[in-house]
Amino acid sequence: MPRTTIRIWTVLSALLITGIVLTQIYWMRNEYELQERQFLHRVTRALHKVASHVAQPTNDVTVDAQVITLSPDQYLVNLNVPFNSQKLDFHLGNELELHQVRARFDYGLYDTRVRQIVYQNLPEQTLETLSANGFVKPIQSPYYFVVHFPSQFHYLTQQMDFQILLSVIVLLLTAFFIYFFYGLFKQKSRTEEQREFMSNMTHELQTPIASIKLAADILLSPKITEQPERMRKYVRMVQEETMRLQQQVETVLTVARSEDSNGIKLHPICIDMHELLFHLADRHGDYLHLQLNAQHSIIQADRMHLVNVIGNLVDNAVKYTPKNPIIQLMTYNESDQLVVVVQDNGIGIAPEHQSHIFDAYYRAPGANAHSVKGFGLGLSYVQKIIKAHHWKLTLNSAVGQGTSFCIRIPQHTAHTQKELRVRSEE
Structure with missing residues (x-):
């Protein structure tokens, strides 16, 4: 296959794989945002119902409950009337279950005596700390409570099990094709290197062989015995070229042996x-x-x-x-x-x-x-x-x-x- 065609296929494959990965990331991000919006909607509706159940209006005052989203996992419910805090635990669990919100939650009540939000199962967290972090605007009414979902991210990802499984399969297939193409190109590169090696080896072996043949032809000449100095010269040439040839062959054999399980055997x-x-x-x-x-x-x-x-x-x-x-x-x-x-x-x-x-x-x-x-x-x-x-x-x-x-x-x-x-x- 021509190198130009291989390069074109490589670029197209890289673009396709990049597109698949980016599409998968975009899809998973949108799916998570959808799950987060649905969670927010269900929690807001459930908290409005809880507020109506626990409120204790006086003098026929209309209950006006306001649900403020402090963060994706933390919500504040502000009422303009006192509420029954002893019923809060029951109605929170009941309404969240009815609205299909099964994530673990903690809640805290605002204590007017110490001006703190006192959580039921968590360390105390002051209103001033929340305000300093930009979570809460100043609340005029002292009648409010906060609901916190500590495992909200884990809960939402659990709702995406099927999508995550599909994403993992797609990514594994993508990784397989990347590995396949990498092995293919590596093998092609190895083949080209070996082809070049064979060409170089042929050239390198032909040089000492040609020199030995030339020296041998001259040594076979009857007149060479009359020129002992010249004969010694060509004998040395045969010896040197034979040693050179032996070294080249030994180099190839040593590299081949090193890839064998027995490795190189030395005689120090x-x-x-x-x-x-x-x-x-x-x-x-x-x-x-x-x-x-x-x-x-x-x-x-x-x-x-x-x-x-x-x-x-x-x-x-x-x-x-x-x-x-x-x-x-x-x-x-x-x-x-x-x-x-x-x-x-x-x-x-x-x-x-x-x-x-x-x-x-x-x-x-x-x-x-x-x-x-x-x-x-x-x-x-x-x-x-x-x-x-x-x-x-x-x-x-x-x-x-x-x-x-x-x-x-x-x-x-x-x-x-x-x-x-x-x-x-x-």
Whole structure:
């Protein structure tokens, strides 16, 4: 499927999902507001009935009850005549039940002696406090009571059980489709990365194979025996290209093994890091500088994998330093650790790509030029080997200012260091 079509489908799917979610939110909000209005209407009618039942008018005074909504869960009933507070509990429960309001409620009476609203089951709450919060306007008549529904929100949402169930189903379906599309695009991206990997691997393997074939054809020539220096040159070429080919194959196999349940199997031995770095430097030019300041350089590691790790970091440094490369290999000791630093003055890595460069097959944009071809597995391999040894790898990079990889390797005590040095010399 063309990328343009995929992008169009992605945008349309995102708009559709957004529309479904927004519609659901709008519908649920309207439904709750409707339930709230119905609750207000029923409570108001019920409280008017309660006022007419408990009022005790004198001298044929007409009962004028006023129901004031203090908040969605709190109502004040103001009467212009005294009322029978002992009947209030019965009539409140009865009328609210008749008007299909089954939410739990508390009520309070205004006490003229202390000028407070005294709740039956709640702490006292003064009229001044209510007024200060903007809930109540000054009440002229002392004959009023307040009804409070503490679980009003929970009660209203219970009335919407069916709508909430439908909303949950819709949201689950939406989440499923989001996950489905995410998996689809991730799989497509993975497929493209693997396709690119196969292309890069073919190119990378063809180079040493072509060199070996060329050297082998020359070595088969009868006249080569008359030129021993030239013969040694091509023998070294075969050895170097064979080692390079072996390292590339080992990199691929190591990444594949790391995804297996058995993981990577290491064969650690005592290694002098400085000696290893000296041998590595012989394979490079004057652009590689050594600053070996560590007093203790003996470690335990898998030699083959360690050589590949340092080699990968140095090769990457050379690849991504297109002009006048200056590669520095540094060592020093810090807190019972051997610290190995590979630093270059190359193009650097943008911050948004630094968290992805250790992913298998990942290649930062702009890294696909022919001069920097590779598997896209080098740094992934490095990270896996570092973790397998229980070491620590850190990255410091900025665009245009180069890159620095720092490997921190835990070391043994000085006494054990001496033993390791003797064993490595043996």
